[in-house]
Amino acid sequence: MKPGQRVLFALRKMIVSGEIPDGTRIAEIGTAERFGVSRMPVRTALRTLEQEGLVARLGRRGYAARGPTPTSIEDAIEVRGVLEGLAVRIIASRPIAPAFARKLKACLAQGDALFAGDDFVADDIDRFYSYNLAFHDLLLDASGNSAITVALSRNNHLPLASAGALAVDWDDLASARHHLHAAHQDHHAVAAAILAGQPDEAESRMRRHARAALIPGMMPLVGPL
Amino acid sequence: MKPGQRVLFALRKMIVSGEIPDGTRIAEIGTAERFGVSRMPVRTALRTLEQEGLVARLGRRGYAARGPTPTSIEDAIEVRGVLEGLAVRIIASRPIAPAFARKLKACLAQGDALFAGDDFVADDIDRFYSYNLAFHDLLLDASGNSAITVALSRNNHLPLASAGALAVDWDDLASARHHLHAAHQDHHAVAAAILAGQPDEAESRMRRHARAALIPGMMPLVGPL
DNA sequence: AATGTTCTTATTGGATCCAATAATATCGTT
């Protein structure tokens, strides 16, 4: 991996994981020496992180880490809810393309398969992760509104804020299954409202689905940063 | 102004104005020579524009301009509508702080003053621009949800997509007055719903207000890029 | 002693140089 990408990913991970505490000052020179690279990749990385809202400018004295707080995560989840809500509203407001309906049902079938039996293993969480991501991406894509995707691209760097992040308890598979099953049922409800051509219903269902990620005390399953 | 800012603003303006047609390839070297600067400010500017969605990477052959299309502008306006709708929903869902109520009324009073008389001059459009921006900023700020601001910061670089952009006919002041007055009345309706503690009403009013920018045939009044 | 001014220093922004890489064109071979 190239130095620029490496520094960017490393800084991102350190900030969202709290390894770099919120408010910590991040200077170009010190960071460059720390990573053993030139100041240039650090500079570009900081610019990108600034766009993502993970660092804030400190006048002329460099940047400050803006680590995610419980409040900022809740805020981002709420934003995701309304944006994905808009996506499904748009879809439900228009005639449903047969190809889309087919893909949607096929996607849901993947989820159905996961909960067909009573057994639930750790790998199923990974499988649900893939299915969940596919479901949300499908809707975002079908809306045809690229501004939604652009607006969402920042939230996805915060843990728990992206659609691909799920709050599950890895140590209690029964609880995890229950939790993810509820999310899957949300998906069905949203899909039903879409296929029935009910924009309001689809939107409010999607909003509530987003807020379901706000279960306290759960360890986040964060996708690839 | 520093070279970096200058190049960034110039490129942004050229792309959104169509001076650089959609799809045009933008290389670092050529652009740097064109502006008489080093490649470095061009590079940072292109990275920023990429984040804003105004240019897209072309593999290793530089970037391509992604000029705004009517569709992308409509999409961005719709996104702005739901995000600002969320902001006012949040405000209306909570107890109203007296200080906020005061500021809100003071802000609206600025607008009232603009339409008190029957005369309307070109300068009044500028004044409305300031008032309009203050109104939207006040609500965004009062919501306390910084994720909304972050998500919106990209849209605001597209003409007509930002809250500070207004579609007015500079040659027909009477028409402009009518148009802006309608927007001002929208503000009153939103404010009333907020102060009355009606989240649903406030949100839907705000959404409709955003869509009011979608009047075809009007010249955009774009704020400082 | 307090405050204003100046000097030093830390830090960011820009420019130039060097390296890596991929696309393209040309030449050789079949």
Place this chain on the structure above:
DNA sequence: AACGATATTATTGGATCCAATAAGAACATT
């Protein structure tokens, strides 16, 4: 003549160097 391999070139990414600027400290003056 066509296809493939190689070499050249165009272009981006990174490193180092230089300039501008602002913050902070120290000193002088009132």
